Amino acid sequence: MKMFKKLLKKLIRPRSDQRERLARRYMKGSGLEIGALHCPLLLPANVRVKYVDRVSRQESIAKFPELDASEIVAVDYIDDGFVLSAIPESSQDFLIANHVLEHTPNPIQVLKNWIRIIKPDGILFITVPIAEECFDRGRSLTTLEHLTDDFELYNRYAQTRDQNRIVQKNKDHLREWINISERNIFSKRYPEYKHPSFSEIEKRIEATHIKNIEIHFHTFSMVSYHDLLSFFTSTIDISVQIEKIMKNGGEIISVMKKSSKS
Numbered sequence: 003m004k005m006f007k008k009l010l011k012k013l014i015r016p017r018s019d020q021r022e023r024l025a026r027r028y029m030k031g032s033g034l035e036i037g038a039l040h041c042p043l044l045l046p047a048n049v050r051v052k053y054v055d056r057v058s059r060q061e062s063i064a065k066f067p068e069l070d071a072s073e074i075v076a077v078d079y080i081d082d083g084f085v086l087s088a089i090p091e092s093s094q095d096f097l098i099a100n101h102v103l104e105h106t107p108n109p110i111q112v113l114k115n116w117i118r119i120i121k122p123d124g125i126l127f128i129t130v131p132i133a134e135e136c137f138d139r140g141r142s143l144t145t146l147e148h149l150t151d152d153f154e155l156y157n158r159y160a161q162t163r164d165q166n167r168i169v170q171k172n173k174d175h176l177r178e179w180i181n182i183s184e185r186n187i188f189s190k191r192y193p194e195y196k197h198p199s200f201s202e203i204e205k206r207i208e209a210t211h212i213k214n215i216e217i218h219f220h221t222f223s224m225v226s227y228h229d230l231l232s233f234f235t236s237t238i239d240i241s242v243q244i245e246k247i248m249k250n251g252g253e254i255i256s257v258m259k260k261s262s263k264s
Contacts, residue, residue, distance in 0.1 A: 018044070020250045021100075023130070028125045028245065028257055031095030031185045036083035037102050039066070040073040043127070051098070052078035054086065082110045089119045095164040096125040101253070104130050107172050110153040113234050117242055122262040126242075127255075133221035135252035137186040143179055146229045172212045172254070176181075177203065179217040227254050 022044045032050035035042055037064060045051055057063065063071045081088040083099070097116050108114045133141055134216055152171070155177050158170050158201045159165050188195040198206070222230075228247055235242045235258070246257040 007180065010210060016211050020248070021255060022257060024246060024257060025080060025127070028259075029096050029151050033094045033096035033098070033124075034079070034086075034089070034119075035098035035100075037099070038075045040075070040077050040101070043098050043100060043222060047258050054079045054081055054082065054083050054089075055083060063206060084108075085115055086119055091118050093123075094122050094124060095121055099129075100129045100249065101131060103128055104220050104222065105216065107168075107175065107219045108152050108156045109230065110149055110238060111156055114238060117239055117258075117260060120260045122260055124260045125245075126258040126260070128258070129253045129255050130222050130227055130251070131218075131253050132249070137183050137190075138218055138221045139186060140182045141221045143223055143226050143228070145231055149230060150233070169212055170213045172215075175219045176207055176210065176212070176215055176217060180206070183218060222254065224249055224254055228255070231256060233260065240259070 013092065025043055025045050029045055029049045032052075034054050035051055038053050040057070042051070042053070056081060057065070057077070059074055059076050062074050062077075063069075066074070083102060103109050103112060114124075119237055120126060120205075130170045131138065133139065133161045134141060155168050155171070158169055180198070185197050189197075224247075228241050231244050231247065235244055241261045241263070242258050243261065244256065245259045246255070248255050
């Protein structure tokens with residue numbers, strides 16, 4: 003989930019003051035942040051936060067030697083941040099997920115999982131990168147139809163265990179990532195970079211365990227991201243409303259609130 007987080011920070015340059023201003027306005031009580039690594043959201047002094055990640059702080063320090071180890075947060079819950087199986091339902095006043103949602107192949111289900119652990123009147127604070135302002139430039143924007151199809155596919159897989167179409171779709175995502183996003187990343191960093199051939203890419207895709215890849219499965223613009231949240235709040239979970247959605251440098255900040263009547 004965090005393979006390119008340092009590079010993302012450099013390329014997207016989010017205005018942290020905007021994030022912090024919204025945090026002061028909306029955050030209270032105690033909650034969670036997913037995948038904070040070395041860039042946790044700065045919260046008001048009276049707000050308590052615990053951190054969720056797939057691996058421990060020690061493992062992250064070993065995995066990212068280029069980062070300042072002192073800035074990497076201690077992990078309170080080692081858990082899949084897309085599922086949060088270790089977190090009880092309606093137990094948190096807020097959940098923060100900065101540059102996380104684009105890494106899941108099934109964003110609608112992940113939004114459901116995140117809302118599940120939020121208390122009534124709780125806040126979901128999410129940021130996603132704008133595709134045309136980061137290394138995803140040149141990729142096709144993910145449509146709402148695509149996202150709803152992913153959601154339905156995964157629901158059917160839960161019943162039939164037939165994952166062939168899911169695997170094929172995720173291979174297509176990986177293929178696009180290699181051909182566009184990865185090319186943008188490595189050609190910027192390494193002048194001598196030579197893009198792999200078609201056959202080399204296909205061999206790599208076939209050898210990759212799809213569940214373990216750390217890429218941007220989906221890409222967003224302000225309009226397409228707003229479409230996703232509007233669909234979610236009107237169709238998937240009407241107990242949730244959009245409080246704020248705004249551009250912030252090369253990213254979009256969204257704040258959603260769970261109704262006290264849910």
